[in-house]
Amino acid sequence: MSAEATTDDSAGILLVDDMEDNLLALEAVLGSLNEPLVRARSGEEAMKALLRRPFALVLLDVRMPGMDGFETAANIKRLDQTKDVPIIFLTGTEDEPGYAFRGYATGAADYVTKPFDPWVLRAKVSVFLELHRKNQQLERLLTRQRADYEEVSKRLTALEDELTEPQRAQVTELRHLLKGR
Structure with a gap:
């Protein structure tokens, strides 16, 4: 699915792995979620x-040539526009036990070993997608509230401009009383 065809609500999932078979497996497991799945074959492509475009989640292989998963995650967390994107690390069971600690230390939200249980991975991804949707709803609500506040402020300013000096003094006094509460 193309990146341009998405909306804010379906920010999508970035799948990062240098192995074609792993990308196909992830697409097979996550395809039923009806979210855009975007592939990257390296850390550089992922960045x-x-x-x-925005993503709700990154599924990131640990072992890749060039920029590995840990370095990619560190770069993701360094950038203002991507620092809050959750990362689930994916790694083979033969990898070092310290990889999990290193993954969490670089800002991973979760760490899953391959081969993974498709139901568990889909459930974990679903939770992050739902969190993303809720964050988008909150952002829209905050934007509307800010616009409403600005409109009310403009109206109040216009009304205050029509007040006489004694009336302005009363308004100022009322504001001080309200702030004291």
């Missing part, structure tokens, strides 16, 4: 994709 470019993240700078082009």
Whole structure:
């Protein structure tokens, strides 16, 4: 699915793995979620994709040539526009036990070993997608509230401009009383 065809509510999932079979497996498991799935075959590709569009979640392989998963995660967390994107690390069971600690230390939200249980991975991803949707709703609500506040402020300013000096003094006094509460 193309990055341009998405909306804010379906920010999508970035799948980062250098192995085609792993990407196909992730797409098979997550396809039923009806969210855009965007592939990246390297840490460099992942960073470019993240700078082009928003994502609800990144599924990131630990072991990749060039920029590995840990370095990619550190770069994701360094950028203002991507620092809050949750990362689930994916790694083989033969990897070092310290990888999980290192993954969490670089800001991972979760750490899953391959082969993974498709139901568990889909459930975890679903939770992050729902959190993303709720955050989007909150952002829209805050934007509306800010616009409403600005409109009320403009109206009050216009009304205050029509007041006489004694009336303005009363308004100022009332504001001080309200702030004291």
